[in-house]
Amino acid sequence: MRPLATAQLLILLSQATPLVTSQDSSSSCLDYSTRSRTRHPPFSPGRHALSSARPSPSCRTFNLSSLESLLGTLPIADPDLLRLWQNTYPNTLDTAIKWHGHSNSPDSEEELTFIITGDINAMWLRDSARQLQSYLPLLTPSPSSDSLASLFRGTVNTQARNVLSAGYCNSFRPPPESGVISDEEGGDKDVVRPEYDRAGVFECKWEVDSLASFLELSRDYYFSTHDIEFFGRQGNWTEAVRRVVEVGRGMQRGTTYGADGRVLGSGYSFARMTTRSTETLANDGAGSPVASGTGLVRSAFRPSDDATTYQFLVPGNMMFCVALAGAAVIAEDLGEQELAGEMRAFSREVREGIEKFGVVEVVGRMG
Ligand SMILES: *[C@@H]1O[C@H](CO)[C@@H](O)[C@H](O)[C@H]1NC(C)=O
Numbered sequence: 498m499r500p501l502a503t504a505q506l507l508i509l510l511s512q513a514t515p516l517v518t519s520q521d522s523s524s525s526c527l528d529y530s531t532r533s534r535t536r537h538p539p540f541s542p543g544r545h546a547l548s549s550a551r552p553s554p555s556c557r558t559f560n561l562s563s564l565e566s567l568l569g570t571l572p573i574a575d576p577d578l579l580r581l582w583q584n585t586y587p588n589t590l591d592t593a594i595k596w597h598g599h600s601n602s603p604d605s606e607e608e609l610t611f612i613i614t615g616d617i618n619a620m621w622l623r624d625s626a627r628q629l630q631s632y633l634p635l636l637t638p639s640p641s642s643d644s645l646a647s648l649f650r651g652t653v654n655t656q657a658r659n660v661l662s663a664g665y666c667n668s669f670r671p672p673p674e675s676g677v678i679s680d681e682e683g684g685d686k687d688v689v690r691p692e693y694d695r696a697g698v699f700e701c702k703w704e705v706d707s708l709a710s711f712l713e714l715s716r717d718y719y720f721s722t723h724d725i726e727f728f729g730r731q732g733n734w735t736e737a738v739r740r741v742v743e744v745g746r747g748m749q750r751g752t753t754y755g756a757d758g759r760v761l762g763s764g765y766s767f768a769r770m771t772t773r774s775t776e777t778l779a780n781d782g783a784g785s786p787v788a789s790g791t792g793l794v795r796s797a798f799r800p801s802d803d804a805t806t807y808q809f810l811v812p813g814n815m816m817f818c819v820a821l822a823g824a825a826v827i828a829e830d831l832g833e834q835e836l837a838g839e840m841r842a843f844s845r846e847v848r849e850g851i852e853k854f855g856v857v858e859v860v861g862r863m864g
Pocket residue numbers: 554555556557558559560
């Protein structure tokens with residue numbers, strides 16, 4: 498388990514912290530995990546007198562005028578509930594956009610975004626996609642580099658780069674262009690196969706929803722903007738999607754027992770020196786044995802980053818099934834018919850696997 502995300506922390510702390518205030522000064526901005534430990538006026542005029550949790554405007558990590566307008570006109574009558582909304586909804590933009598800029602490559606205008614989870618200086622494929630997904634209602638097409646659309650494009654690009662460099666990994670260090678220092682240890686001591694670039698990866702836990710998140714984020718951006726030109730630039734996106742399909746196909750293969758009773762090898766394995774069983778995998782890093790040919794994709798870890806006991810995580814497969822079909826529309830609109838066909842066929846196989854092995858009929862009365 499990772500520590501609580503900032504939005505959760507904020508809800509807990511808004512109720513029980515002492516009446517001390519530490520403000521951002523104009524010259525320096527408090528780290529959000531420090532700032533959120535104390536209460537800040539003005540307090541909501543309701544029963545709970547909730548703190549104002551947003552950093553001062555000069556300390557916010559991304560400005561979006563449509564968000565400010567929305568926060569000012571929310572039709573929520575309860576003053577505490579309204580404050581909770583005003584505190585939490587902007588939280589990713591206020592605190593977690595650690596960097597938004599361009600690639601160093603001279604021949605490229607590639608936008609890049611680095612979104613931290615809030616408490617760790619690293620970007621998870623899953624978390625960053627979810628963090629942006631909250632703002633989908635505000636997403637409109639825009640070529641401007643200070644738009645929400647640019648933030649989405651930068652995140653898709655950063656994720657595509659990450660998927661291409663280390664397709665099994667869940668969490669990544671800042672792009673070198675950002676100049677953001679990455680000094681936390683992460684999974685540096687983990688023994689993982691296949692090997693990956695330790696300088697770019699924070700942790701390499703294979704989770705099927707990581708790759709589903711990349712596809713879903715892409716689909717989210719495309720369905721809101723119809724910006725097909727973005728996905729066609731230099732083919733990086735299609736290359737990353739091919740890698741998603743390749744990794745996913747590999748993880749459909751099982752790890753069962755050989756004739757001599759040994760667990761058969763795995764395309765991915767993960768072992769960590771730890772006192773927690775949920776932070777490593779059984780069977781020398783292959784995980785509990787599972788069969789081949791179910792159509793399902795196995796997931797060594799869950800969305801909480803804890804190890805799975807049964808690797809065919811059904812909710813992760815449901816997400817992957819839907820994400821493949823959604824992103825296939827982009828591939829098709831790019832003229833990549835073959836890739837789109839492969840994605841749809843894969844999606845169908847996963848769906849059939851879920852229907853066959855993931856549905857249990859409960860006979861008799863419940864409860
Ligand atoms: C957001 O706007 C404030 C002014 O209201 C400015 O001081 C701050 O630098 C802006 N933040 C970013 C990331 O541009």
